[in-house]
Amino acid sequence: MDRRKFLKSTGLVISATSTALQLPVSSCQMASSGMDRKRKLSENKWGMLIDLNRCSPGCTECLTACRRENNVAFHGDERWDVHWLRKVNLKDHQTGNKKDVLLLCNHCENPPCAQVCPVQATYKREDGIVIVDHHRCIGCRYCMIACPYNARFFNFKENPDWPNKDYPKRSHGVVESCNFCAHRVDQGMKPACVEACEKSGNGAILFGNLNDRDSDISRKIAATPVKRIREDLGTEPKVYYIGL
């Protein structure tokens, strides 16, 4: 092959390659414009603010409401009980101060559970809610290993109770966690725990759209010193606390 032929064929190969590459590039652009449209559809980013100073120690209204609304299994054995929402009592090492903290799925912006799920059964919705597809979960429990907040629970046993017939219960063998009552939120309602807390008169839990700067939750987060649990992990939780 002489030099001219070589240059010619090289040129051909390069132009052919670049033409071939053009196609996926343009289809990528199309896909991303579709994504934008989708993003506009869900302008919400749901978050929660829990004011620990207003949470009264003996009150369990939110816990009961959550369990009833979502048919969360309670077997009476701490090894296998499922808690989408749970209260822990803390004591500060230095000051000796005691407080109760409400714990639930943090609906992380970077959820490690969704990252590790081998079947994409755990995923983050566009409105930020981290949710489990219980028809897809294979029960490998890798998400429980990856969750740094111990917020995920496995159905070790069949759940005998089914108080809320409007919402499914889960079979044994799948993992579950708080989903901000997505089924209620989608209908414009508040999560069951928030409603119950309001009814009890404490009003310690605020739920709202973090994308909207004028929402109650965004303004309160901007005005008050808030904390999230283990922010150092880079998971960007969307559950904020006052008084932690």
Place this chain on the structure above:
Amino acid sequence: MEVKFAKIEAKSPAYFIAMAVLALLALAGVYSTYQMHVHGLYLSGMTNRVPWGVQISMAIFYIGLSAGSLVVSGLYGIFGKLEYKPFARIAAYLAMLFLIAGLLSILTDQGRVDRVFVKPFTYFNLSSMFSINPSLYSGHIMICIIYLWALFREKGRLTKIASLTVCLWAIGTHTGTGAIFAFVPRELYNSSLLPPSFVAAALSSGAALMILVMVALFRLTKRYLDPSLVIWLGRRLLAVFLLCALYVMLIENAHRYYLAESHEAGYYFLFGGFHSFLFWIGLIFVGSVVPAVLLFIRRTGESIPWLVFSASLVVIGVLCERFLIVVPGLTHAPDLFPGMEVTGTVVPEGIVTYSISFMEMLQALGVFGVIGFLFLAGLKYMPLAPTKALANNAVSAVTESELRPSASVA
């Protein structure tokens, strides 16, 4: 030198008893897995705080074992060391079986076994180590089959290519397996040294097991095995792998213990409970230091009974190590509220314990039963085992009858 392979006769009562026991174990495993599938995994010793237990530990133990077998097989396959040709087939077959055992252990541990065969393929998640690894494992098994076929058909070139591919693939497989743990934000898991440490321990346990299998096999079938081959495997291969594994593990723990941010977790691992006993006695003393010394001393390192003893210790040590990878990282809780103490809770928040249940044990034994059965059946129906193994080609001129019985496996 022509190496001859032959099926084993398998007519002794011992063979049939062994097959029957293994089949019973396998059935017990099927029974317990069925029970768990119907009634739930509460029948295992696992809890919401320790969601992985024996089966995952055994899975990574088996997967690790396959590496060492492949390396022994690769001595002939890749490096053309003719004296190791007798081991090549059986090592490749074992590597395949161990991978199957690993996959079976993972499979039987799932909450919804019925979904495992479809969902991971239709909803593949590239960012999940649990998605990537099964692809690595199944690829591994496929290459092992091709490799075995090449060995059976004496395809020189294909043997070399398949052997090299499967050894490189094995590094991927074992790094991936280590990454299942290393790539999650848990204090005792999250360490970039875990994958290399996993590979090192895999190689040492695999080489040790090969020594045990080869010596036992040749002895039970009354075939001749040149001691110098086993001595080389022990004093060269196993010893090097063992020291590498020990080294990486020491660095990993020292680093964790030294840094203030992980000191508490490091302390828990080293001195925090029963698992610490497994670490110091099972892994460090029995599984590493004693065999290392025994291999180093010429008198014990060159005696077959001592070599077998050392190899058994290494396998026990790595079994402890696998358990130590999985369980302490879970029983040690992530510290959600630094500087504060949890005084009341509905789920155990602090350090918890894990105990193995009988049903879980049956599952683990069941997997052993399955691969043990397949191994013995393989020996009977495939020409896996060589009729003899000699270190020096020149010795092949000597007929078997001329070899003193005392020179065979001691």
